[in-house]
Amino acid sequence: MSLLLLIEQVLNGLQFGVMLFLMAAGLTLIFGVMGLINLAHGSLYMIGAFCAAAVAGATGSFVLALVAALAGAAIAGALVEILVIRRLYGKDHLDQVLATFALILIFSEGTRWLFGSFPLFLDVPDALSGPVTLPGGIEYPFYRLTLIAVGLMVALGLFLLISRTRIGIQIRAGENDREMIAALGVDIGRLYTIVFALGAALAGLAGALVGAIQSVQVGMGEPVLILAFVVIVIGGIGSIKGALVGALLVGLTNTLGGIFLPEVMKLFMEPAVATSVGASLASMAIYILMAAVLILKPTGLFGARV
């Protein structure tokens, strides 16, 4: 177990964490502003990845593919908000869960019908492929490093958007008192559509970026969705800062746990048994982390309300 491996795995964990943040930020915004639990957020991630793979296949341009992912997911998000989600704001969580579960069924099977069950592949662009040498002689894939940078930049942009712009003020006001800002003349319906489309675009971007290192297939969104739920439960629902901290914690726990827990187990078990016990523990590690946070703070690290 060398230091190089440790640094590499920490970078992998960060990369996974910032991608989770893109998912979790949208979820937590939508919950914070509209009070809506959106299970179909994973479908928007999938739509982003499929748009990117289809456009990259047709044009060969990765930049166009990313634009398509952002636009495709945002348009799908806005449409879904106007047609279905809008009717759910006044309803209880049970109706929201079921309606968005129904949307998952429709989106997943619809995509399977359009693209088939075989995974598509999205290639890493040539300019970003291959390893770079970091200070200290560590070789690390340039693309993954770019993902970390993009994720952190989006996080910064989102903070500025929320804290410095007019739309950000409206979003924060909407979280606190939606009747009051409606009374002040803000078109609340339009604001909701914009927030939903923004969250969808972030999910679509994450889908496209991750699609280039994994395969693009139906059902790719749901495992990420559930991890994003864990992230916002840990961070506190409605808090962007919580989403970032939670995402990095979950990303690091997931990646480092998978590598190091089997090794730790080998210290006091037979190697074969240790590997399987370690792997089981590693797949459970983030949920144990979540349980621990909940015992200490039932509303998450940065959450104010239940």
Next chain:
Amino acid sequence: MTRENGLNMLIVAGLVLVPLWAFFADEPFTITLATRAVILAMAAVGLNIALGLGGLISLGHAVFFGLGGYAMGILAYHAQTYTPFVEWPFVIEGTKSMPIIWLVAVVMSSLAAFVIGLLSLRTSGAYFIMITLAFGQMFFFFSISWSAYGGEDGVSIYLRNGFPGLNTLAPIQFYGLCFGLLMLVLLFASLLARSPFGLALNAARQSEQRVQAVGMMPFRLRLAAFVISGAITGLAGALFADLNRFVSPAMFSWQMSGEIMILVILGGVGRLYGPVVGAIVYVMLEHVLGDLSDYWHIYLGVLLLLVVLFVKGGIIGAVSGRRTAHG
């Protein structure tokens, strides 16, 4: 007699008559479909105690369904390979006897429900939904990585487990067993809803403060409801695995949790026979739409969306004309 009671009696009559007809008409597949519906109904009756009575939106009931399934899979696996399940500190053999398997399934799922409930019920609302979902994933990933029992491939059983005095390999006899259990569970659920415990639980769902004010602890009421609910779903899981003679991590998957919840909502939340109607309709849809198209989940999704948006109180609510379950 209200229209809802009449409808309920009609459903029970159907569950008796259709499989009997199928038996004499030599249509074993229909009996298998009916068995599937009855078992799924039982799982949903379990969820309905937490959801309808307690107002606990659990998106993790696949945990208990899967635990029941694996209780059957693991015990039967050791019985068919003649290997002991535990060797130390004392020997525990596998078994092919349904009553013992059911007991283990109920005990294991109650224990899991107790621990998950203890942690999850500290929160409420959206947090509770997401946490139960996350616990479901935890069990799902654990079952995938547990290579001793097939990992991702699951465990297959050669012969269905036995019940004293019955030939469970005959579809109609296994159906009768499952149907009888469902009726017992429904009886239990209806007694529970009318018991002081059920009334207090119902009150805690409607107004937490008032229940506290008269000196009861909503947390304990909900935890007890969650454990009972998990135990029933666990029993259904053991039967489901026995029906398929197969158990795999799919029983732990979050889609499974979603499906059990769909059954409750389709039929009508908080109604005694809601889950039964939901399960019958679901299995029929699965069969009819599945023949029609490989992509039948699209139609299911659209139907579900329409029910959530436009039909208050599910199918029973629409048919009986009473929009709310708790009148």
